[in-house]
Amino acid sequence: MILDIFFPNRCIHCNKIIDGNSLVCNLCFEQIHFTHFNFFENNYIKEKCKLLFPIENAFSLMQFEKESLSRKIIHELKYKSREKVGKVLAEWTTDHLDFKNEKPDLLVSVPLHSKKLKERGYNQLHLFTETLSKFYEIPFSHDLMKRNHYSKAQALKDKEHRLATENTFSITKKISGKHILMIDDVFTTGNTISSIAWEILKAGDNKVSVLVMAMDE
Template sequence: MILDLLFPNRCIHCNRIIDGNLPVCNLCFEQIHFTHFNYFENNYLKERCKLLFPIENAFALMQFEKENLSRKIIHELKYKSREKIGKTIADWTIERLDFKNEKPDVLVSVPLHPKKLKERGYNQLHLFTETLSKFYEIPFSHDLIKRNHYSKAQALKDKQHRLDTENTFSISKSISGKHVLLIDDVFTTGNTLSTIAWEILKAGDNTVSILIMAIDV
C-alpha cells in the first residue's frame, strides 16, 4: 500500500497514474494498433511464414512499428521486469482469438537459454502462455524446446547474426501427431520460429501454427 502511494503505477505512454498492473491507460489503449488477423485465413503473418516452413494457421495480436505503443509495451515486458504485462497481453489476445472447434493440442513458447533466464529472472512468454492455456483449456509445455546456445538479445544483433541460428534449438522429448501452437513475442525475420518449427516437424507427424504478440511491419 505504501509503495503504491510512493511509486504509483503509471501509463507507459502518457505517464498518467493508473490502477493495477496495466501498462497503459484507457485513452492510450485506443492508440494500440491491433492487427485484426483471422487465425484461420490467410494473413500477412501466415504468408511470411509460408516462405519459411509449412504452417497451418497464424495470428499476430499487434503491429510492431517503429516508435509505436506495442513496441513500448513489449519492451516493458521483456526488459523492465514487468512480467505481469504478459497476462494483460494474453487477455487482449483472448478477446480477439477464437479457435472455434479446432484447438491446437499443445502451446509451446520459445525458450530462453538458462543463462538468459537467470539474468532476466523470467521468460516473458510463460505467463502469457499459461494464461491462454487456462482460458482455452489447452495444455502447455515450456520445456519441449531447448535453446542450446546463449546469445545476446535479437534487438541487438545485426541482420546477418539473426540469420545464423543453425543448431540453436532442439527437441527435448518425443512428440508426434500433435498440432503445436508455437508462441513468441515479436516476428521480425521469422528465422527463430522457422528453426523451431522445422525441429517440431522433423520430430514426428506434427503440424505447426504460430501465435505472436506483435509482427514487425
C-alpha cells in the first residue's frame, strides 16, 4: 500500500523497518524478558496473589522492569493509541500459555471507567482478550465488572493511593459455579486484581485465576 511506502512500520525499540503486523524486529524481540511461567504451578505472581485472595492459577507473559522493552511495549498500547499491540501480545501469549484440558470458563478484562474509556478511545485489554478468546475458544466478558470511580493512571499514583481500592469495582450480573480468568495489563501491588477477585468470589461458588501482560516486581 502507498501508506506502507511513505509511513513504513518500524520497530518500537531500534526504529528498523519491519513487517506491518510486527512490533519489534527479530533482534529486539530477543531482548524481551518473557517469564516462562507454568500456569498450573507456583510462580511469583501466584504467590503474590495468594497473599490477597484465594487463587487457582496465574500467568504473566513478561517482566516489567524499569527502562525495559516490555515496559515500552505496554506504554505503546496504553498511551500511544496503538490498540493493535494488544493483538500481538495475545499472539505471544498463545505461544507461552497452554491450558491443556483445564480451560477457564470465562475471560474477564479489567474495566476502565467510562470517563477514562472516552479519553483513551479504547480499553487496552479488549483486543487482547478477544484474540485469546478466539484462539482458546473460551467466551469473554468486557462488562461483567464495572469500575465505580474515575482515577488517574496507576503509573502516576503513589503507593498509598494504589492501596486504596475498596469499592472500586462492582459485579454487574449474577454468576456462579464458574472458573473466571481475570485479565489485566500490568500486575504491580495486586490490589486491582484483588478487588475484582473478591467481588467474583462473593458472587457465588466461583474460582479465580489471573493472566497479565507483564508483572512489575
